[in-house]
Amino acid sequence: MVGIFGDLNTQYVISTAIVSLYVSTAAVGLSTLASLPIALAIGFSDFRGKNAVTTVINTGMGFPSVVVGLVVLLFLSNAGPFGSLGLLFTPKAMIISQFVLATPVIMSVSLSAVEGVDQRIRDAAFAAGGTSRDVGLVVVKEARYGIVTAILAGYGRAISEVGSVLVVGGNIAFADGTAFTRTLTTAVTLEARQGRYEVGIALGAVLLVLVLGVNAIGSWARRRGGGT
Template sequence: MAVEALPPIVGLPFESNYIRSIVRVSLSVSLTAVVLSTLVSLPVALAVGFTEFRGKGLVTAVINTGMGFPSVVVGLVVLFAVSNEGPLGALDLVFTPQAMVISQFVLATPVITGVSLAAVTGVEGSIRDAAYAMGGTRLDVALVVIKEARFGIATAVLAGFGRAISEVGSVLIVGGNIAYADGTAYTRNITTAITLEARQGRYETAMFLGAILVAIVLLVNAVVGRLGGGGRR
């Protein structure tokens, strides 16, 4: 949708189809990774947030450390995993968009889990107690907490999306930055395309792609912010 909304590019030294397909790869890979990551992160955040166990502090620390994990290292590890010589080699994932989804999933999950966990634990005990007192089951209480923590969780998803769509180190390694001869991107997303264009000295194209990336992040923030503003009333 954001892709179709791009204005026709006239008089610029590059193909609009090339740019469109790059943006499409970025959006589809990062959105898929963030949705999958959210599906995993939320239950984990709720489970950790709701239960008391030995080593909970350690688990939280590990999650928070994961937020700052260097993306090139993630890329290397994922490459070794999906390489034909690696444990997942039979799935034939190396240099595919799916491999990019995996590495962005790994990068986004600690962010979404960590921020959601903070949001969930931030919900005041009195609200939980009230939900229990009103005869709620564990599920009911969880739903109440999610409702109370929804802004924090949304922030978490947003932060995960920001981490996923703007990182370049891992997707360059596992995706291979492939575009076909006709200029259709396969595993080339906005960030890897920027490194390539800069390498070739085509700074205009690189700058243009950079502007699109910033615009996407701002747009998502704005859309989410609008919804959030409505929900606050």
């Protein structure tokens, strides 16, 4: 390891990785809490304009991350409406922008998972005397495979993006080598800027390992959720 990173401080790599994990996990966690009920509600109901809503959500998957970053910056800047909260250039701002980026992905993929659940299962749960909440739980359990995939896709989108966290986070690391708003991705841009491509690649490899780890946890969750 030491050989690959050259003069790169291990402490620095670890703290950058922690910021990456913390921000993306918080963003995806919050996003899942918000997205799942909405996906269930849309999946269960039939209303005029449902197609339009679905289209809007699907379009959201293609939001350019720098534009999201810019909009979040305008809101959080001192000159903006939420400036007095002092959130700009903090990890919280990064969580907000990644939340915006991950939500359409999680919502859209879990919506199709929910819609894919056989209508008969819903009817059966309802017939067995379940409340709508019980029916929802049954559907989530049935659709768990797709929902876990949705969360993983959202996580991949969040942890690998660089545009918005660079804009709203500011890529701040303290002089002692602890990262504040520096993630692995923004650290890579910094290395590339200085022409230290090998170090950038090494940091990229760390990111890849993290994503691999998260996906391993995801597939473990899918298998375990199967219960058999």
